[in-house]
Amino acid sequence: MKASAGRYGLVWWLQVLLPFLLSLFPGALSDQIRYSIPEELAxxxxxxxxxxxxxxxVRDLPARKLRVSAEREYFTVNPESGDLLVGDxxxxxxxxxxxxxxxxxxxxxxxxPLNIFYIAVIVQDINDNTPLFKQSKIHLKIGESTNA
Structure with missing residues (x-):
């Protein structure tokens, strides 16, 4: 009985504290921004x-220190213009x-103030790989009476 009462108390505290803590960081949680680019951009x-x-x-960017936070930096932010750039x-x-x-x-x-923004970049295929076929030549026989 005590274990369930302790768990109930923890859940109650989380329900009370979480909204309070989130109110301390207004705008820290936001919607996701989406972009779409072709692969192999320079x-x-x-x-x-x-x-x-x-x-x-744009004039607040130096003070806001807008930057990308990722393991592999495929993208960077231009500190003067705020443009998202291909980094690699x-x-x-x-x-x-x-x-x-x-x-x-x-x-x-x-x-x-601290803000975290979630970004998604959709990378589109540009068909840069040549097709591979099992055979180098294929012979077709089409009869004269076949409908076109």
Whole structure:
């Protein structure tokens, strides 16, 4: 009986504290911003204006220190313009294999006040790989009476 009472007390405290803690960081949780790009874009190609899409003022960017927070930095943020830039070559097949949808999810962080923004970039296939066939030649025989 005591174990369930202790668990109930913990749940009650989480229900009380969580909304309070989230209220201390207004805007820390936000919607996801989505972009779509073709694979193999050149380094420093513009994906989109992240500052504008997040509703941040360009003149506040130096103080806000807007940056990408990810293990592998496929993207960077231009500190003067707020543009999201391609930071490294993106090979869709290498990253996602044969998955039909290739999405790179990452966070961007702005300071003063602290905001975390969730970004998703859909990487589109550009058919850059030549097709492979089992046979180099295929012989077809089509009769004269076949309908076209």
């Amino acid at each position: 380094k420093n190609s513009v994906v989109g204006n992240l500052a504008k899409d997040l509703g941040l003022s 070559r993106i090979d869709r097949e290498q990253i996602c294999g044969k998955q039909p949808l290739c999405v790179l999810d990452f966070d961007t962080v702005a300071e003063n």
